Amino acid sequence: MLDRLEKAVGASKADYTDIRYEENRTVAIQYRNTELLQFSTPTSKGGHIRSYSSGGKAIHSFSRLEDLEKGVEECASHAALAGKHRKNKLSLAPTEPLRGEFKVTPEKDPRDWPLEEKHKLLLHYRDILMEVPKIVVLDGAYTDWYSRRWFVTNEGSAIEYDLVISNIRFGFTAKEGNVVQSTGFSVGGSDDYSKLLGREEDFLARAKIAVELTQADPVPAGNYPVILDPSEAGVFIHEAFGHLSEADGLRDNPAFRAMLQIGEKIGSDILNVTDDGTIYGVPGWHIVDDEGVKTRRTELIKNGILTGRMHSRETAADFAEPLSGNMRAVGPQHTQIVRMSNIFIEEGDASFEEMINSIDHGYYIVGAKGGQTSGDQFTFGAQYGYEIRGGKLGRLVRDINMSGQLFETMKRITMVGNDLTFEERGGCGKGSPMQLNTKSGKGSPHIKIDKVTLGGKQ
Amino acid sequence: MIEKVMNASLEMFDESEIYYKEQKTTKVIYGNCDLKDIESKSISGVMLRVKKQRKLGSASATTLDDPEVILAEARASAENGAQIPYSFSSTKEFPEVGVHSKDAEDYPTAKMIEMCERAKKDVLKELPDISVNLSVEKDSEKINIATSGGTRAEHKGTSLVFVVSAPIKGTGTSIYRFKSEFEPFGYPRDKVDEFITRYRWTEKKVTAPTKRMPILWDPGSLNMFSFSFCSGISGEALFNKTSPLMNKHDKKIFSDKITLLEDPHTPRPGARAFDDEGVPTEKRNLIDKGVLKSYLLDLRTGAKLGARSSGNGFKLALFGSGVTMMPNPWPASLYMEPGTSTFHQMLESIDEGIWLTGGIGFHSSNYEQGDISIQARGYMIADGKVTGRLDGTMVSGNIYKDFLKIRAVSAEVEPSDFGYYPYVLVDSMQVIGE
Numbered sequence: 001m002l003d004r005l006e007k008a009v010g011a012s013k014a015d016y017t018d019i020r021y022e023e024n025r026t027v028a029i030q031y032r033n034t035e036l037l038q039f040s041t042p043t044s045k046g047g048h049i050r051s052y053s054s055g056g057k058a059i060h061s062f063s064r065l066e067d068l069e070k071g072v073e074e075c076a077s078h079a080a081l082a083g084k085h086r087k088n089k090l091s092l093a094p095t096e097p098l099r100g101e102f103k104v105t106p107e108k109d110p111r112d113w114p115l116e117e118k119h120k121l122l123l124h125y126r127d128i129l130m131e132v133p134k135i136v137v138l139d140g141a142y143t144d145w146y147s148r149r150w151f152v153t154n155e156g157s158a159i160e161y162d163l164v165i166s167n168i169r170f171g172f173t174a175k176e177g178n179v180v181q182s183t184g185f186s187v188g189g190s191d192d193y194s195k196l197l198g199r200e201e202d203f204l205a206r207a208k209i210a211v212e213l214t215q216a217d218p219v220p221a222g223n224y225p226v227i228l229d230p231s232e233a234g235v236f237i238h239e240a241f242g243h244l245s246e247a248d249g250l251r252d253n254p255a256f257r258a259m260l261q262i263g264e265k266i267g268s269d270i271l272n273v274t275d276d277g278t279i280y281g282v283p284g285w286h287i288v289d290d291e292g293v294k295t296r297r298t299e300l301i302k303n304g305i306l307t308g309r310m311h312s313r314e315t316a317a318d319f320a321e322p323l324s325g326n327m328r329a330v331g332p333q334h335t336q337i338v339r340m341s342n343i344f345i346e347e348g349d350a351s352f353e354e355m356i357n358s359i360d361h362g363y364y365i366v367g368a369k370g371g372q373t374s375g376d377q378f379t380f381g382a383q384y385g386y387e388i389r390g391g392k393l394g395r396l397v398r399d400i401n402m403s404g405q406l407f408e409t410m411k412r413i414t415m416v417g418n419d420l421t422f423e424e425r426g427g428c429g430k431g432s433p434m435q436l437n438t439k440s441g442k443g444s445p446h447i448k449i450d451k452v453t454l455g456g457k458q
Numbered sequence: 459m460i461e462k463v464m465n466a467s468l469e470m471f472d473e474s475e476i477y478y479k480e481q482k483t484t485k486v487i488y489g490n491c492d493l494k495d496i497e498s499k500s501i502s503g504v505m506l507r508v509k510k511q512r513k514l515g516s517a518s519a520t521t522l523d524d525p526e527v528i529l530a531e532a533r534a535s536a537e538n539g540a541q542i543p544y545s546f547s548s549t550k551e552f553p554e555v556g557v558h559s560k561d562a563e564d565y566p567t568a569k570m571i572e573m574c575e576r577a578k579k580d581v582l583k584e585l586p587d588i589s590v591n592l593s594v595e596k597d598s599e600k601i602n603i604a605t606s607g608g609t610r611a612e613h614k615g616t617s618l619v620f621v622v623s624a625p626i627k628g629t630g631t632s633i634y635r636f637k638s639e640f641e642p643f644g645y646p647r648d649k650v651d652e653f654i655t656r657y658r659w660t661e662k663k664v665t666a667p668t669k670r671m672p673i674l675w676d677p678g679s680l681n682m683f684s685f686s687f688c689s690g691i692s693g694e695a696l697f698n699k700t701s702p703l704m705n706k707h708d709k710k711i712f713s714d715k716i717t718l719l720e721d722p723h724t725p726r727p728g729a730r731a732f733d734d735e736g737v738p739t740e741k742r743n744l745i746d747k748g749v750l751k752s753y754l755l756d757l758r759t760g761a762k763l764g765a766r767s768s769g770n771g772f773k774l775a776l777f778g779s780g781v782t783m784m785p786n787p788w789p790a791s792l793y794m795e796p797g798t799s800t801f802h803q804m805l806e807s808i809d810e811g812i813w814l815t816g817g818i819g820f821h822s823s824n825y826e827q828g829d830i831s832i833q834a835r836g837y838m839i840a841d842g843k844v845t846g847r848l849d850g851t852m853v854s855g856n857i858y859k860d861f862l863k864i865r866a867v868s869a870e871v872e873p874s875d876f877g878y879y880p881y882v883l884v885d886s887m888q889v890i891g892e
Contacts (some may be wrong), residue, residue: 042531043520062501074498087493377818378818401832407516455832
């Protein structure tokens with residue numbers, strides 16, 4: 001494959017061209033209650049070409065390998081046309097051409113386990129969870145995904161590498177009268193199949209919360225001090241700050257780019273944030289990105305001061321900052337974009353008890369339930385929470401959606417816990433159309449924020 | 459090739475269904491007033507669903523070039539599959555829906571650049587300091603569905619989409635306007651002008667007070683209403699008995715000013731003669747003057763509920779779409795009936811309220827139950843005038859309570875990314891700000 005791709009990339013008339021070709025295989029087993037919704041092993045193949053000419057850029061996706069040469073020609077022609085109209089010429093930060101194989105070799109490789117075993121494991125959990133009373137919908141899914149990739153450039157890179165991930169997720173919907181409440185829990189999120197085993201108690205605990213929520217009160221709307229658990233704090237740092245730390249989004253917003261200069265004080269003194277794709281066993285671990293750059297650790301915030309950001313070769317050149325190895329694609333029909341590998345808040349020194357004791361009236365917010373940002377504004381949900389009164393945890397509350405402005409909120413982080421935990425399930429949505437990258441991890445210790453807005457019932 | 463695979467499949471299985479999609483796109487993108495890149499795609503995908511001894515199997519691939527591989531995968535899947543109580547479509551006649559334009563298919567890339575350059579010039583003339591983003595995209599798709607029951611359905615559609623946007627100064631939040639047609643259109647001066655007007659209103663930021671107040675829903679924000687409502691009328695929620703609309707058929711659930719149609723046959727982007735299971739789509743009222751009239755059913759949920767599919771089995775969901783997805787209940791093309799007021803009359807009638815153009819965080823609220831809890835995007839209105847853009851303001855409520863009292867619905871109808879809507883003035887919703 002590499003020979004064929006190198007021959008095609010060598011024929012490109014563009015100043016720079018790279019080609020990525022992929023073969024992907026997914027195992028998808030999905031149940032709703034006792035109904036098997038899906039039992040399939042879909043495959044996909046295809047390629048993606050990027051060309052730069054005279055400072056202009058073009059990209060092209062194709063499904064059939066026989067369309068490769070035609071695609072290289074079309075992409076070069078579009079890049080030349082773009083170069084004629086582009087005022088500020090694009091360039092790429094230099095990187096040493098990379099050659100060789102970068103394969104993953106997990107000890108308990110999901111690819112080695114028979115399909116029947118995976119099915120049996122999912123059914124084992126399902127049967128236990130079906131016993132929880134008042135759960136009216138139980139969604140269970142086993143997924144693993146294997147991607148073999150080849151990448152070449154006309155600068156001399158030629159690599160073969162792969163990505164593997166497996167996980168099991170259960171969603172629980174409980175109903176009591178007219179109140180319907182949902183929670184969910186995922187395990188796995190890496191290439192280690194053993195992380196999927198023996199997780200009965202974790203799933204059961206979250207299922208029971210869904211049932212209890214049907215008796216809980218909605219959180220009252222208002223502004224409160226909150227403690228976020230590691231799952232929710234991980235989503236906060238991923239959604240609210242992480243996406244602004246991806247240089248491709250920042251590049252086309254000069255006013256915002258000016259605000260986010262390296263050296264700016266953007267958070268409280270105790271806030272330290274890092275992106276690190278080299279941490280094995282968490283979802284965003286990988287060896288090399290989809291631009292032929294090796295992954296690495298990038299310090300983003302140190303003592304509240306912006307110290308780095310995530311880049312492609314193109315944005316690194318534009319910002320005159322170091323490469324970070326964050327260019328990733330979710331499939332051959334999509335181009336590489338800058339994405340977080342594993343972003344996390346570094347551990348602090350507060351205990352959970354100290355944090356709860358510090359609040360007179362506020363909320364302990366637990367379990368990520370998705371989030372969304374728009375520039376410096378964020379909103380994200382939580383699966384459940386507890387009221388804090390007089391420094392003690394109280395009643396369970398539901399229907400929590402919280403929002404705020406990033407920089408104000410990061411300055412209001414006044415305690416950071418000593419219990420850094422990574423979310424097992426990876427996931428990041430970005431781009432238009434939305435591209436879900438399951439190989440993106442997030443983590444945090446518990447954190448205290450002095451004030452956020454909770455949307456709820458008045 | 460489809461017939462060859464179908465014939466081979468029929469020798470192995472009791473029933474078969476082939477879904478095959480080809481897509482070609484070209485998109486010119488400008489970022490921060492400069493041509494960012496030219497993107498093109500020529501991609502395909504196929505899903506084969508089979509039934510053997512009543513068990514469902516499925517397989518998918520990028521092309522039909524390796525029939526043996528996809529057939530073997532389908533066989534393995536069917537051996538483990540669930541018994542299904544329905545057959546694949548056998549419909550042979552479909553409504554005429556013309557949404558294909560050869561001119562759109564052949565629309566030159568140079569003209570796409572020209573449209574962006576002209577819009578850039580017009581925007582910068584009025585707003586010289588902003589970082590304007592523009593794009594023009596042409597898309598053509600072909601979907602073929604063939605079943606062992608004799609269905610041979612083909613959909614050919616094109617679209618041309620123009621978007622102008624820019625981040626509000628000092629923030630990452632953007633203002634945008636767009637135009638989308640299935641055939642080529644001239645330079646969309648009206649959309650550029652609307653963009654300029656809306657952008658100018660963002661200069662001052664306002665945090666709303668915490669209280670109940672009228673909410674003027676923009677057509678671009680009513681997708682949140684529809685996502686929530688469509689979750690409630692989905693066959694999935696009805697079968698699972700988690701829908702807030704159980705036993706509400708023919709009952710009043712919204713103000714009588716609300717009429718919402720599934721309108722898949724009017725020629726415009728989104729129109730379809732058949733769904734992704736080869737079942738004919740149907741034009742019908744989902745809500746008629748506030749009364750619930752119809753549901754969204756695919757083959758699977760229809761069979762579970764003892765009803766036929768309503769032609770709403772699509773490979774689409776709130777997050778995600780694609781050939782490898784199993785069909786699930788989803789509308790083809792929503793259309794909300796206009797009212798009689800003008801947008802300006804509605805705006806001028808508000809003493810203190812919000813013009814809601816969008817929101818973030820919709821999906822993390824309990825929207826399946828009708829709950830809305832979002833960080834609001836839009837403008838503050840006082841004494842019938844826009845006083846600034848919203849900042850630090852949440853809107854929360856429940857569509858099944860708050861949409862019972864509607865003050866007015868506009869005569870103007872505009873496209874959103876999930877249907878076509880007028881402006882809707884809701885009497886009051888909870889606002890959380892200062």
